[in-house]
Amino acid sequence: MKRTFNYVVMIFVFTAMWIILNEKAGPMQIISGIGFSVLSIFFVNYYLLDDDYIDSYFLNPVSLLKYLFYLVFQIYKSGISAIFKISKGESAVKIIKYDSCLNKELAVCLLANAITLTPGTVTIDKTKNQLSILCFQDDEVFSSGSGGKSCSDFEKILRGI
Template sequence: MKTYIKNMWKDLVDNKEVIIVLSIVWVVLFEQFSIPTFLVGLLMAVLVVLFTDRFLLKGNYEHSYMIGLGTLTKYGLRLLLEILVAGIDVIPNIITGKADVQIISCETKLTDELLIDILANSITLTPGTVTVEKKGSKLRVLALNAPGEDEDPRAVIPLKLEGILLRYEEKIEGKA
């Protein structure tokens, strides 16, 4: 019994960043900051981590999902900026009816499947683009006002987001 509790405590300590993030998400979703809301969020985060470790993952989230808290924060802030800029850029095209929709094939420089999935989902979150297919590092993107034939098809990818993920991928590969 002592070993079980010791392992459970070790899992909680190893995943403290995830517990904090989940608690913050809980508070944000409830749209009010109060001590009871935060404590219930903290309890739910602990239960989620314990359940996931017991039945699903068997290990540290960062090792399983490979995304550190710093990279996740940097990526999230950059994604919000990309969404705002793309939204402002797309609005005049939609209002004037000058939107030309095409499916563009492009390839990301990422090699890790999880990071490619994150990038593909980020493309879909960015106004004016939707990832319609992913095969390895090849993406097919439905794009509003897509780049022309003489332009780089990778222009539909938010390149600064890809850059953050590339740096993280290189850092992880350097440790392996």
């Protein structure tokens, strides 16, 4: 029963993405979104993955919404910060190694994408849970040597996924 519910949630999420990309919420977009969602999940399940799709890529909807809202907030916050740094001429960059406290591959990839989406930072390499990040020289958000290993807010949200 839980597996079926998880499939329904994923179909709903994919259909919502389909409607957003089509920029219409008419009956044809909803029906085609459901159809393409079901087809893509089953195609990936049977032909592309060794494990079950839900086991590999299920996203907790509540954590996903928290992640999306926090990501949008961080994009605007970083964008404003980057504008001020660039206009002041403080645009020197550095590459740091960041050890994430996340263990799931999907969560680390979502963290890397979030870092790349925020202005002023780019993830340039990922090895297991270590990320190489290009960021501003004076950026103290990432600490390359965190002895106590405290997780960032993004990582705390992504743990729920």
